[in-house]
Amino acid sequence: MIQPSLKDLDRKHLVHPVVNFREHEKRGPTVLESGRGAYLRDSDGNELLDAFSGLWCVNVGYGHESIVRAAAEQMARLPYATGYFHFSSEPAIRLAARLVEVAPRSLQRVYFTLGGSDAVDSAVRYIVHYQNARGATERKQFIALDRGYHGSSATGSGLTALAAFHRYFDVPRPNQHHIPCPYPYRSPVGSDPQAIISASVAALRAKVHEIGPERVAAFFCEPVLGSGGVIVPPRGWLKAMSDTCRELGIVFVVDEVITGFGRTGPLFACEAENVEPDLMTVAKGLTAGYLPMGAVLMSEAIYETIADGATEGALIGHGQTYSGHPVSAAVALEVLRLYHEGGLLANGIAQAPRFEEGLQSLLRHPLVGDARQRGLLGALELVADKASRRRFAPALRLSERVTRTAYRNGLIFRAFGDNVLGFAPALCYGQREYELLFERLELTLDQLLADPEVRAEVV
Numbered sequence: 001m002i003q004p005s006l007k008d009l010d011r012k013h014l015v016h017p018v019v020n021f022r023e024h025e026k027r028g029p030t031v032l033e034s035g036r037g038a039y040l041r042d043s044d045g046n047e048l049l050d051a052f053s054g055l056w057c058v059n060v061g062y063g064h065e066s067i068v069r070a071a072a073e074q075m076a077r078l079p080y081a082t083g084y085f086h087f088s089s090e091p092a093i094r095l096a097a098r099l100v101e102v103a104p105r106s107l108q109r110v111y112f113t114l115g116g117s118d119a120v121d122s123a124v125r126y127i128v129h130y131q132n133a134r135g136a137t138e139r140k141q142f143i144a145l146d147r148g149y150h151g152s153s154a155t156g157s158g159l160t161a162l163a164a165f166h167r168y169f170d171v172p173r174p175n176q177h178h179i180p181c182p183y184p185y186r187s188p189v190g191s192d193p194q195a196i197i198s199a200s201v202a203a204l205r206a207k208v209h210e211i212g213p214e215r216v217a218a219f220f221c222e223p224v225l226g227s228g229g230v231i232v233p234p235r236g237w238l239k240a241m242s243d244t245c246r247e248l249g250i251v252f253v254v255d256e257v258i259t260g261f262g263r264t265g266p267l268f269a270c271e272a273e274n275v276e277p278d279l280m281t282v283a284k285g286l287t288a289g290y291l292p293m294g295a296v297l298m299s300e301a302i303y304e305t306i307a308d309g310a311t312e313g314a315l316i317g318h319g320q321t322y323s324g325h326p327v328s329a330a331v332a333l334e335v336l337r338l339y340h341e342g343g344l345l346a347n348g349i350a351q352a353p354r355f356e357e358g359l360q361s362l363l364r365h366p367l368v369g370d371a372r373q374r375g376l377l378g379a380l381e382l383v384a385d386k387a388s389r390r391r392f393a394p395a396l397r398l399s400e401r402v403t404r405t406a407y408r409n410g411l412i413f414r415a416f417g418d419n420v421l422g423f424a425p426a427l428c429y430g431q432r433e434y435e436l437l438f439e440r441l442e443l444t445l446d447q448l449l450a451d452p453e454v455r456a457e458v459v
């Protein structure tokens with residue numbers, strides 16, 4: 001009997017995240033087999049430079065033996081410990097304490113999740129609980145940004161403002177609202193940073209006023225919008241939004257699932273602007289993707305209100321079997337050690353100018369309308385007409401063409417629907433990797449431009 005191939009089994013049985021199911025059945029998967037440093041190998045033997053750190057998570061690069069050892073040792077000693085019924089484990093305790101040490105000062109308490117979506121979901125649950133506990137029972141409305149991404153849970157997907165996550169999923173819910181995002185390249189108020197910041201502040205105020213100032217629970221945002229197309233707000237924007245939330249008396253939540261752990265330079269993007277949020281969600285770089293884990297960090301004030309709001313002895317009914325998983329926590333502790341003592345954070349900061357220079361130099365390419373970046377989070381926005389900033393017609397399916405071409409050139413990054421190419425190189429990238437990245441990227445753009453259907457649209 002002929003055994004079905006791995007790819008056939010995938011087509012037949014494995015449901016993939018965020019794909020068109022029918023298209024995936026036709027196309028089949030790209031099966032990845034191994035990784036080392038910044039490089040991946042697929043099951044057809046292709047060597048690829050990963051310029052997206054997996055899914056902006058493998059910030060330390062692949063194949064760190066010390067992480068594998070930390071996981072294996074913890075797995076042998078104690079592969080599981082619940083956090084329920086007052087049980088705990090050393091790695092979870094040490095990790096919570098370490099995170100509080102390195103996070104913005106306002107954040108003193110840590111609840112561990114399995115990833116980013118349930119970190120956002122947990123944040124929402126705690127906020128609702130907090131508002132009820134302090135007697136603000138009318139505060140049930142949530143505000144987030146257009147093009148923001150806050151995961152894929154039944155609640156978080158409604159804070160997310162990307163069409164694919166809403167269609168047929170019956171979100172956003174009536175208590176989930178969005179305001180325009182600070183998108184310098186396409187801002188209706190022009191490119192002046194202060195004007196962009198003022199527009200966001202005004203939009204948040206107007207939305208709160210429209211909903212009713214006593215009805216708003218919280219505002220969620222990413223310091224740099226990732227999945228919405230690597231949209232980089234002007235410096236000072238995060239601080240301005242934080243100050244406005246404080247003034248309006250609404251909970252300020254920073255979603256650092258992508259921007260955390262050195263992605264934008266400092267360990268957290270909040271640090272760069274001295275922002276002290278009420279809640280912060282993290283995941284991805286926390287374990288560098290080696291195992292699943294996320295967290296919600298919360299202020300002492302929120303924790304205390306929830307704690308004091310509970311009827312004596314009543315349980316705060318929020319939990320997950322794998323909250324504070326000891327093996328994930330052991331991995332995260334080692335990953336944090338690599339960022340600091342291992343020099344990766346410093347290397348990421350040192351290499352960021354090279355990354356920026358490479359992206360900026362591609363602005364001269366006929367296809368590139370915008371190049372933007374913060375730290376090692378960057379994007380090129382491709383346009384059909386540089387003067388008018390017109391996008392390519394969706395029927396051209398430019399994102400798929402560019403992904404295919406890049407893959408043939410041995411390069412992986414993410415092409416978003418709006419013709420934005422997103423890059424998130426690992427913090428371990430050295431000179432050689434940046435040379436390769438930009439060589440292969442320029443070749444890819446040249447080949448794309450040589451495609452007669454693409455060329456026909458370019459002005």
Ligand SMILES: Cc1ncc(COP(=O)(O)O)c(C=O)c1O
Nearest residue numbers: 115116117149150151255257258
């Ligand atoms: C800002 C942000 N929040 C939340 C999430 C959801 O995280 P996860 O995919 O781990 O559930 C993501 C994932 O990309 C994200 O970028």
